[in-house]
Amino acid sequence: MPQPLKVAIAGALGRMGRQMAEAVAADPRLQLVARFHRPGSMGEGLVERDEALAVADVVVDFTTPTASAELAKACAARGGPALVIGSTGFSASELAAIADAAKKVAIVRSGSYSLGLNMLTGLVEQAARALAADDCDIEILEAHHRMKVDAPSGTALMLGEAAARGRGVVLDDVAKRARDSLVASRPISEIGFAVLRGGSIVGEHSVSFLTDGETLTLSHAAGDRSMFARGAIAAALWVAGRPPGEYDMRNVLGFTAS
Numbered sequence: 001m002p003q004p005l006k007v008a009i010a011g012a013l014g015r016m017g018r019q020m021a022e023a024v025a026a027d028p029r030l031q032l033v034a035r036f037h038r039p040g041s042m043g044e045g046l047v048e049r050d051e052a053l054a055v056a057d058v059v060v061d062f063t064t065p066t067a068s069a070e071l072a073k074a075c076a077a078r079g080g081p082a083l084v085i086g087s088t089g090f091s092a093s094e095l096a097a098i099a100d101a102a103k104k105v106a107i108v109r110s111g112s113y114s115l116g117l118n119m120l121t122g123l124v125e126q127a128a129r130a131l132a133a134d135d136c137d138i139e140i141l142e143a144h145h146r147m148k149v150d151a152p153s154g155t156a157l158m159l160g161e162a163a164a165r166g167r168g169v170v171l172d173d174v175a176k177r178a179r180d181s182l183v184a185s186r187p188i189s190e191i192g193f194a195v196l197r198g199g200s201i202v203g204e205h206s207v208s209f210l211t212d213g214e215t216l217t218l219s220h221a222a223g224d225r226s227m228f229a230r231g232a233i234a235a236a237l238w239v240a241g242r243p244p245g246e247y248d249m250r251n252v253l254g255f256t257a258s
Contacts, residue, residue, distance in 0.1 A: 004031035005240050008056035008081070010071055012046060013037045016062035016086065016225060023229035024060070029237060038067075053078055058236040062086040062228075069094040076101035082242065084235045085109040086228065088154025102246035108239045110249045111154030113231025117205065118249045120220045121162045124207050127216065128166025133189045136211045138163050143196035143204040151195040152177060159207050160191050 007024050011017040012035035024032045034052035035045060053059065053074060058081055061068050068087040075083050085098070088111055098109060112118065128138065140163075142156040152160075157171070164171040169189065176192045186192070206219035222228075231249065238252045250256040 004029060005237060006031050006033045006055060006057040007236055008032075008034040008036065008052040008059045010036060010049075010052075010059055010061035011063035011067070013041065013044070014062065016228065019225045019229050020060050020062065020232060023226065023233060027233060030233065049074065053081060056081045057240050058082045058084060060084045060086070060232050060236055062232075065090040065094045069097040072098045072101035072105075072107060075107075076104040080105055082106040082236075082239045083108070084232055084239060086113055086232060088157075089150030099246055102244060104244050106239045106242035106244055106247065108235040108247045108249070108252060110231075110235070111156075111158035112203075113228045113235060113249065114220070114222065115231055115234075115253070116227070117155055117158075117220050117222075118231075118253060118255075120205070120207075120218055121158060121250075122255060123218055124159050125162040125166040127207075127209055127218065128163040130166075131209055131211070133167055136209050137186060137190070137192070139192040139194065139208045139210065141194045141196070141204075141206045141208070143198075143201050145200050145202065146198050148197060151197065152193045153195075153203070153205075155203065155205055156193055156195075159205060160193065163191050163207065 007030050009017050009021050012021060021032060021035055024030045033055045034047050036047055036049050036052045061071055061083060065087050068085050072083060075081060082105055085107060098107060101107065140156050140159055142153045144153055160171050160175060164174065174189050174191050176190050202224060203222040206217050209216040235252050
């Protein structure tokens with residue numbers, strides 16, 4: 001019988017950190033070997049980061065962009081463990097730091113660990129490829145709880161990247177993240193984003209393809225955070241033992257070559 005995969009949880013006192021710890025502890029394929037939070041955080045069975053890295057095969061990290069980038073650097077400096085990153089809202093320099101760390105360790109980074117959302121991503125790319133940009137507008141709407149700090153969400157940007165890939169363009173060249181104008185009409189080829197924040201919404205995303213006379217909307221709603229934990233566990237099991245590189249859920253689910 002194979003030995004359980006040794007998993008450490010970063011951001012252990014956060015909502016996703018607690019959810020991940022419960023999910024890992026309940027999975028016989030995994031062993032929860034360490035939990036850590038911010039430097040100096042103790043109690044509740046927490047350890048320091050370096051102690052956790054020394055005993056884990058994989059670290060699951062739902063923290064902040066800055067903390068995730070620093071964690072990736074620390075894992076790379078040691079030559080492991082592998083890393084599953086669920087943080088969103090990264091700056092260009094933070095993404096560059098993670099990409100550099102992935103030269104030495106295997107990292108899965110995704111804007112969402114939901115199987116349904118990753119299926120939605122594939123459908124969005126296919127629809128964007130099939131519908132001509134000069135005939136069809138694309139608008140992405142996302143809604144989250146009031147405490148979410150990044151906007152648009154990492155998942156919304158992931159969907160935007162899928163739409164851009166389908167059209168063969170770079171998202172940053174066509175993205176419209178806010179609208180506040182009395183004079184400008186909507187340019188052709190634009191990919192628009194709209195954001196709603198409030199209450200306790202776990203996550204709702206929709207991508208609308210709008211032509212003259214009809215609208216196609218592809219959507220997904222999250223019922224609770226357990227789906228993200230299940231996806232992160234799938235990513236942890238997949239990434240353990242992989243060669244260095246930066247992967248995403250398309251790799252984990254077999255949609256693209258590893």
